[in-house]
Amino acid sequence: MIKNYFKIAWRNLWKNKTFSTINIIGLAVGFTCCLLIGGFLYSELNYDTFPDGAKNIYRAEINLENKDFYSTVDVGVGPGMKAAFPEIESQARLINWGQKFVRYEDKEFKENSICAVDSNFLQLFSIPLQKGDVKTALNEPFSLVISKDMATKYFGNDDPVGKTLTINNSTNPFKVTGVLATMPGDLHFNFDIYVAMGNQLKVNTWSNVGIYTYLKLKPGTDPKKLEAKFPQLVAKNVVPEVQRDMGVSLAEAQKSINTFIFYLKPIQSIHLHSSNKDELQVNGSIKYIYIFAALAVFILLLAGVNFTNLSTATSIKRSKEVGIRKVMGSGKQQLIRQFLSESVLLTLFAFILSLGLVYLLLPYFNNLSGKHLFFVFFLKYTILLPALIGVFLVGVLAGIYPAFFLSSFNIISVLKGKNNAAPHSTNRLRSSLVVFQFAVSITLIICTMVVYKQLRYMQNAALGYDSSQAMIINDAYLLGKDQDAFKQQLLKDSRVENVTISRNVPVASNDIGGTQAFAKDNLDNESRSEIHIDKYFVDYDYLKTLNIPVKSGRFFSKDFSTDSFAVVLNETAVKAFGISGDPIGKSIITSGQHEYHIIGVVKDFHYMPLREKIGPLVMQLGNNYGGMIVKVKTADIGNLIAAIKSGWESFNAKGPFSYNFIDDRFASVYKSEERTGKIFSLFTFLSIIIASMGLFGLSAFATAQRTKEIGVRKVLGATVTQVVLLLSKEFVVMVMIAFIVAVPITWFIMNKWLQEFAYRIDIGWITFIAAGILALLLAFVTVSMQAIKAAIANPVKSLRTE
Amino acid sequence: MLLQLKNLFKWVTVGGNRVFLLKDINLSVKEGEFISVMGPSGSGKSTLLNVIGMLDHFDEGEYDFLHESVHKMKDKQKASLYKQYIGFVFQQYHLIDELTVYENIETPLIYQDLKTSERKAMVADILDRFNIVGKKDLFPTQLSGGQQQLVGIARALIAKPKLLLADEPTGNLNSKQGEEIMNLFTELNKEGVTIIQVTHSEKNAAYGSRIINLLDARIENEQTAS
Known part of the structure; x- marks a missing residue:
């Protein structure tokens, strides 16, 4: 019996090649996503599990x-x-x-x-x-x-x-x-x-x-x-x-x-x-685990929907067979089993194809996710067995509705060739599923746009300092005592605008020191509170080099010998200390009972990635050897770097010369957002492909069903445009409903995501409308391909075949 | 007595009015009979056949099949009854296009849960008997109409039914092919298979031992062949 089921399943798949291709490709893409993401999740969830106890x-x-x-x-x-x-x-x-x-x-x-x-x-x-x-x-x-x-x-x-x-x-x-x-x-x-x-x-x-x-x-x-x-x-x-x-x-x-x-x-x-500031490596996030798992499941659902939709839509082709089988004594259950084995067989093919895809895509996926998964991992029985059970379940789920639907046909009417194959409720279900597919696609389109918008915002935001052409020389401590001499030599070069010696570079938040401190002024005040402040050790030229504006007072200067006991605060620090009135001349006391007087306040600048709020920052003169920031002014960076490098070597540095630019560091700082953006765009692309394939299949079928109607309308004088609109209208309405469904959901999700960022964009209506138009356009192009073909066909032909 | 219909009615309600499809049908069929049902289009021939074949419901009356009351049965019981005793032949042959000749004939046996070896033997027998062994691996679309109908009949007979129901079996065939089919029916009838056929053709109806004429959903008259 099973053999018979599979035999006819195989022949049916072969006979309806368009249908099978759409389904197998869609499901294979879904399975590939699930497998890759499954591997990713498995690895993420199994950190720190191997040590004994x-x-x-x-x-x-x-x-x-x-x-x-x-x-x-x-x-x-x-x-x-x-x-x-x-x-x-x-x-x-x-x-x-x-x-x-x-x-x-x-x-x-x-x-x-x-x-x-x-x-x-x-x-x-x-x-x-x-x-x-x-x-x-x-x-x-x-x-x-x-x-x-x-x-x-x-x-x-x-x-x-x-x-x-x-x-x-x-x-x-x-x-x-x-x-x-x-x-x-x-x-x-x-x-x-x-x-x-x-x-x-x-x-x-x-x-x-x-x-x-x-x-x-x-x-x-x-x-x-x-x-x-x-x-x-x-x-x-x-x-x-x-x-x-x-x-x-x-x-x-x-x-x-x-x-x-x-x-x-x-x-x-x-x-x-755990996401403390001082983690030993950049940790994962359980939130992304949920997001990725959900994305994989949704892609698979979209593919499953294609199967359900196309099966019920094309069911008319199978109705005769159902009738004959029933006459020959097949029970409803046997028919259900037969149709289910068909969908299971189809998902099995898709799964095999997806293993091939995983093999091909694994290097790219590893690159994207930062993992090191091997293909053999997916062939372990602990992975393969649950995967196969999953495949089976998908097959059953996708096939269950068509199976019940097909097996419930009335013998007499199907054998008489009456078209009862698509009752109203089924059409409605099919429409709802298309709406679901497009709602998911639109959601993903909007998410992708928002992620990139936020990313671009962070990359281009006014940082409060000038990051352009600011080069960081790493490990300046390797020069030992010669750091100042090296700095002076650099300044002689006309292509160098300014140089400062400091290891504290905005953007790289991991090497900021900190201390507990309070304002002396408020000593007797009940509300006096000790706060944690971030601390920058800088030299006299720090402000000049990065073009950070002074708000009041002055920056450190060689003219004042007392400046080694002076500090410069940022605006946030002044507020955090609770200093009232003019802060200049007042003092703060830090851990170890050191007292510093405030000589100036600088405007707040983003010394941390834009995810985080600007904190209280205090700058202090100090030999924070370890790094240099060089502000250059030349188009010919290559030659300048070569010159700096030979200068570095002439000082007998105890290690190699290494450098990068602040702007380039942004790329690494916002890597995780960049990655989220890439992953979202990938999933968006896949979901659009799958949804469009399904829509293509459905519209092809709907158009074929209406061949006669189109013929009659054309004979009565309808133009091609009118026919195309007639055929596309229904689908366009579905996409519009999907849009209405997607907007509030996306609004909610993306606002939540944006909460992570202290400085963030407004999502804005433009994004939503753009996404809606994009989806509409895609759906229209997909559907009208079929519609135009039907509309320009010679009506005489279609009417004669009736 | 193979089957008996008593005061059987079937109707549909259209706009509040009952439209009768079958009206007060009384009919007894003995084993070994060959009955032809005739009548104009819409007179209820096919409906009668479907009701006898338990494919369709009726609204009132009694139907006894081998002394069991069909009107009291559930769908499942009916299915197992007709699976065992009734074979169908259609005007449009209704073969499954995706299955070969062999597989088409085999299908009813699959639904009776017979073992592969038994099925093989039975299908081989019938292929032999109908002289279509050479066609067993062809698909329906590769056969002529007459050949397709032959397969259809072979399929109807594979499970050795007592009753063969044929709805215009020669309607899509030319006269020569039709004659062959009717001769085959006569032969089968001689072997003891009860046959009820619906037909438009006087000539074909004459093969039967009894002719029932339907008009407007009721039995107009009955004639016994000379």
């Missing part, structure tokens, strides 16, 4: 006044907690070293992914070693473990174990004691080099941040109960430090017990649920 590993974090959240704690916290609470099985700490220059013999490279860890760190995370003993590899100071890539990069095919590397020209070389094996999964960090912490962290301080501290609790420990005990450690260790550093009374310092809160974050929730 991963569920019991937590990161100790700080919540400061419910306002600022840090992923790190101070040096003493890990060992101190381990000593205080027996529930903690072990603890390990990590310091992110940022960028370092690593040298082996004559090979030197800048490494971005290097950290120092406690000796038990690798064990705590079950990180496997290919060479060396994971238990002892990092026991000795100045030992380190490297990744396979690093091993090849520095030592080629030689055995790296026992060889030594120099880091940042340190006198003491580091010995390679192990090589990392391929990771069994993803972690929320990914370092190439793990250096032994050694005796680096023997101090016992509690009130700062900067140390990633992981605690492995004994199985069965309730983290909430453990967290409840943390305030006693704050009272014992943090309060005395606050009292000393801020120079406040004990009572004042004791307020910290309520505002300085240690808490535990399960490592498994870091990748998708």
Whole structure:
């Protein structure tokens, strides 16, 4: 019986090639989306799952006044907690070293992914070693473990174990004691080099941040109960430090017990649920997981709708067969099963095709998503089996309505050839489904437009400073004492307008320092509050170089020797400190009881990406060596860079010259928005293709049905235009309804998305109208292709065949 | 007695008025009879045939088939009854275009849940008997009308029904092909298959042992062949 079903299913698919092609291609595209996104989600949802007892590993974090959240704690916290609470099985700490220059013999490279860890760190995370003993590899100071890539990069095919590397020209070389094996999964960090912490962290301080501290609790420990005990450690260790550093009374310092809160974050929730400023890598977001999953499902739904619609529309072709089968004794159920096996067979073909598509598209998808998925991943039975079940379900879902519809035909009327194949309710269902398809397409069109509009807004917004032709020289500290000499040399070049030495570049928010501070003026004031401010260390030329306007007072100047105890605030900081009246001449006091007087206020400028609100910023003179910003004025950038590079080399810098432009950095800052935009446009494109294919099939069918009517109308004098309008009208109305449905939904979704951005666009009616017109145009072109063909046909022909 | 219709009515309501399709039909059919139903277009011939074949409902009256009351049966019971005892032949042959000759003939057996081997044997027998073994892998569109009707009859007979219902079986055929079909019917009737055929042609009607004339939904008269 099954064989018979599939045989006739196969022949039917073959016979109705247009119908089958539309359906198979649509479904294949849907499955491809689902598979790729499924792979993406699988990878995203499985971060930090491979370490032994991963569920019991937590990161100790700080919540400061419910306002600022840090992923790190101070040096003493890990060992101190381990000593205080027996529930903690072990603890390990990590310091992110940022960028370092690593040298082996004559090979030197800048490494971005290097950290120092406690000796038990690798064990705590079950990180496997290919060479060396994971238990002892990092026991000795100045030992380190490297990744396979690093091993090849520095030592080629030689055995790296026992060889030594120099880091940042340190006198003491580091010995390679192990090589990392391929990771069994993803972690929320990914370092190439793990250096032994050694005796680096023997101090016992509690009130700062900067140390990633992981605690492995004994199985069965309730983290909430453990967290409840943390305030006693704050009272014992943090309060005395606050009292000393801020120079406040004990009572004042004791307020910290309520505002300085240690808490535990399960490592498994870091990748998708944590977005502190100091994460070890850019984390994913659970929100995008939902969005992507929904998109994949919608694309599949659109394809399924095509099947349902085209099946019911063309059902008239099958009605005779249904009648005959019923006469020959087929029950309704047998017919339903037959039609279902047809749709299942079709989805199966589509699935096989989609596996091929996945194979072809995987490199592009990896590029787009930043993942490293392999094709074999999709062939694992844990993936393939659920996928096949999914395919089966899609087949059944898409086929169930047509199956019931077809199998319920009345024998006598279908055998007599009466056209009862499309009752009104079915037409209505078909129209609703087309409306649904176009509503989804229009929604996606609008979303894409909004995402790009916001992206362009952020890229082109007035930033409050001049970012054009501003070149950043990285790692200026490599010049050592020669930084100023290098700066003077640069200034001699007529193509250079200005130079400033500062590591703090607007746009790159990750290396801003910060401090607690309050305004001295308000000392006696009850409302005096200590705030967290961001801190820029700059030199005299910072403002000039970036063209940041001064609002009142002045910027730092060499003419005032007292300027080393002076600060310049931005407007937001003045407000945040609660300074009333003219701030110039007043003072602020920062952590460690340092007093600075305010000499000027600059206009607010976007020193953070536009996602975030401009915060309170204080600028201070300081030897923040590490970076330079060079404002250039030439069209011939290439030659200038070559000149700067040779200048750099003439100073015997301890590392290679590297640079980029502020404007280029924007590209990387807004990468995630760029990616969202790309993904949306891809899905929009796919949904339009699928919906249009379905509409094409439907209109082809509707037109064929009305051949005689068209003939009669033409004989009676209708023009081609009138006929085309007649045939397209119905579909155009559907698209308009879809538009009306889509607008409020999209309005809601996109406003929600825009909430993420402190500085955002208004969506504007133009976007909606443009999207509506686009969809209408697409639908009209699709439908009128058929309509025009029918309208220009010779009516005599169509009437004769009747 | 194979079947018996007693005071059978069928109607549709159009604009508040009953339009009768069948009116007070009384008919008994014995096993082994060959009945021809005649009458002008719209007189209810096909409707009568469909009602006898249990494809169509009726509104009033009784219908006994092999001493079972069809009018009291549910659709499912009816289906299993006609699946077993009744075969249909149509004017337009109604073969499934996507299936080969062999598969078309096999289909009723599939719905009776017979095993593949049994089906094979039965289909082979009937192909042999109708002399169409050579055509078994062709599709209906590759056959002439007469050949298609032959397949249609083979399909109707495959499940060895007691009653063969034929709705103008020769209506789309030329006279020579028609004659062949009628001879085949006579032969089948001799073997014991009861046949009821609807026809317009006096000549074909004469093959039957009994002729029933319908007019305006009622039986006008009955004549027994000489």
